[in-house]
Amino acid sequence: MAEDLRTLVEQVKAVSHPLRLRVLALLDAGELCVCQIAETLQVPQSSVSEALKELRRAGFLTERKEGRWVFVSVVKKNSIPLLKGLLAEAGALDEVLQDRLRAKEVQATAIPVVCSRVQKAAQPAPVAADA
Amino acid sequence: MAEDLRTLVEQVKAVSHPLRLRVLALLDAGELCVCQIAETLQVPQSSVSEALKELRRAGFLTERKEGRWVFVSVVKKNSIPLLKGLLAEAGALDEVLQDRLRAKEVQATAIPVVCSRVQKAAQPAPVAADA
DNA sequence: CGGTAATATCGGAAAATATCGAAATATATA
DNA sequence: TATATATTTCGATATTTTCCGATATTACCG
Numbered sequence: 001m002a003e004d005l006r007t008l009v010e011q012v013k014a015v016s017h018p019l020r021l022r023v024l025a026l027l028d029a030g031e032l033c034v035c036q037i038a039e040t041l042q043v044p045q046s047s048v049s050e051a052l053k054e055l056r057r058a059g060f061l062t063e064r065k066e067g068r069w070v071f072v073s074v075v076k077k078n079s080i081p082l083l084k085g086l087l088a089e090a091g092a093l094d095e096v097l098q099d100r101l102r103a104k105e106v107q108a109t110a111i112p113v114v115c116s117r118v119q120k121a122a123q124p125a126p127v128a129a130d131a
Numbered sequence: 132m133a134e135d136l137r138t139l140v141e142q143v144k145a146v147s148h149p150l151r152l153r154v155l156a157l158l159d160a161g162e163l164c165v166c167q168i169a170e171t172l173q174v175p176q177s178s179v180s181e182a183l184k185e186l187r188r189a190g191f192l193t194e195r196k197e198g199r200w201v202f203v204s205v206v207k208k209n210s211i212p213l214l215k216g217l218l219a220e221a222g223a224l225d226e227v228l229q230d231r232l233r234a235k236e237v238q239a240t241a242i243p244v245v246c247s248r249v250q251k252a253a254q255p256a257p258v259a260a261d262a
Numbered sequence: 263c264g265g266t267a268a269t270a271t272c273g274g275a276a277a278a279t280a281t282c283g284a285a286a287t288a289t290a291t292a
Numbered sequence: 293t294a295t296a297t298a299t300t301t302c303g304a305t306a307t308t309t310t311c312c313g314a315t316a317t318t319a320c321c322g
């Protein structure tokens with residue numbers, strides 16, 4: 001529960017953005033690490049990182065570090081009525097359900113493989129051979 | 132219930148703003164006309180009008196016209212989980228409760244008086260007498 | 263240590279939004 | 293019709309946000 005209007009507005013702002021809401025709704029189905037999110041949603045890793053920063057600031061996430069991986073998940077949402085209502089709606093959306101299916105697939109692959117795939121995707125462009 | 136992510140984000144955006152959220156929370160306590168809102172919150176009437184426009188677009192308001200006055204109120208909120216959660220939080224905030232008290236006071240005055248007061252407040256500045 | 267892998271932060275140009283006075287639109291009433 | 297009144301829309305500026313490649317940071321490994 002927010003304690004003032006300013007805080008509540010900040011929380012709302014945190015989810016008033018397609019990627020951030022998508023990430024939140026995705027995580028509501030279970031924890032993922034940053035590169036898994038980037039791969040699932042097919043967006044640059046830095047964008048995911050920034051999205052997570054905002055969601056964290058709003059108090060919507062908890063984290064668990066495992067080596068260099070950061071696993072993120074949604075806080076117990078009953079403590080935040082706003083989250084409960086929001087995720088109830090989001091969880092019913094096709095796009096969100098599809099993201100979750102995609103996440104399942106991503107999870108079937110070993111994390112280091114997923115991560116390196118995300119790194120590769122960030123490369124400028126593989127300038128067709130120099131031979 | 133929003134039917135896609137884009138729509139849901141638009142709804143969230145509509146309330147990711149101090150004035151808009153304040154107005155929504157205020158109206159949750161009962162209908163008011165535009166000038167009553169402006170007077171209660173002590174903000175320019177055009178700002179209230181713009182705030183209402185966004186809230187309307189999001190589907191959060193219903194209107195009732197009475198002469199030149201427009202009375203606005205919040206839609207039945209159980210149909211929108213997001214609203215339910217949000218207003219549950221907002222309704223507990225001091226600032227919102229105080230706004231509602233102020234609205235009660237404003238409602239004790241006849242509407243035309245309130246409206247003209249709001250109009251006056253918009254004047255540039257009453258350049259101290261010409262006698 | 264040096265190297266590599268995962269994540270975070272920065273830079274900064276483009277796009278979006280906020281703000282509020284002024285002008286335009288209704289809607290009354292005389 | 294003319295005038296006043298309540299609300300909406302416009303205009304123009306200021307501020308904030310978005311986006312993502314490049315770079316920094318952190319953590320592990322040999």
